Amino acid sequence: MLQQNRPAGEFLAGMRAIFPLIIAVLPIGLVFGAVSATKGLSAVETTLMSALVFAGGSQFVAMDIWTHPASWIGVGFAALLVNIRHVLMSASIGTKMQSFSGIKRYIAMLFLADELWAMAEFRAGSTRLTPTWYAGIVMPFYLTWVGSSLAGALLGAFLGDPAIIGLDFAFPAVFIVLVMGFWKGPETGAVLAASGIAAVAVHQFVPGVWYIAAGALAGLAMALWRGRAREQAA
């Protein structure tokens, strides 16, 4: 037990816990780098995005709607919408960080990603969540994401037109898998239907990325409406 409480032991325990997810994120990072290269981003730009944003979902969305020259309002707004779930994740894990000093809590939150959040919640359920253990899961995961993006960007230049091998479809495919991961029954189905219909309609008639905001708002309105209907029925 004493061994477990040593900082080095805690750090290694974190690294062991995150290892399977490192194997899973490595190819995703490679794909991100490869397709960002075909969108005209340099290896430096791709690596910088992975290092500073460090949120796969929003980076994939940004590539999907990328324009030349880049629109900071468009991708910034899209990142805000896609990552709004972090608010809830950060609020939840924030209540389990008693071992963290004030400043360490904020530093830890800068590296909050879906996978790291899930591991930290799981850890907090069974034992005390420490800053050292958290650093043990963050450091290898962060370095793998940034490193594999760089490797993918360097390799991507040799791949040619992504549409021929279907690589451009990697982004929508990742999103579909993520959407299915959020599935919680008919409630989710209603939200998805509202969002999909609104997005397609707005996409047909309004240029730019407004269809994303339209879909998000329609899905949100549907969730609130169903929630209220359920409350009145109860």
Place this chain on the structure above:
Amino acid sequence: MTLDLNTLLAILAMAAATIFTRISGLVLIRYVEIDENRRTAIEAIPPAVLMAVIAPTAFATGWAETLACAVTAIAARRLPMLASVVVGVATAALSRAAGF
């Protein structure tokens, strides 16, 4: 190796938006109680956003894309993420080659 100014601005905007979402939960729990309704609303946002992003590809691009989206969704119920993505990409490539 180039760094375009517009691209840099776009990356910084994304980083600022993401940092804002990551920090605000921590700030929020100091002042606000998150009740059932607020939780439902916040949980609906990620699937709604992702659906909005893929909807034009899934329903308004072409039959190859629609088919590949459907196959990916079915694969995602059984297979891990990377395998589902590979299946989806292969479906897109094959159905485009077949002329859909």
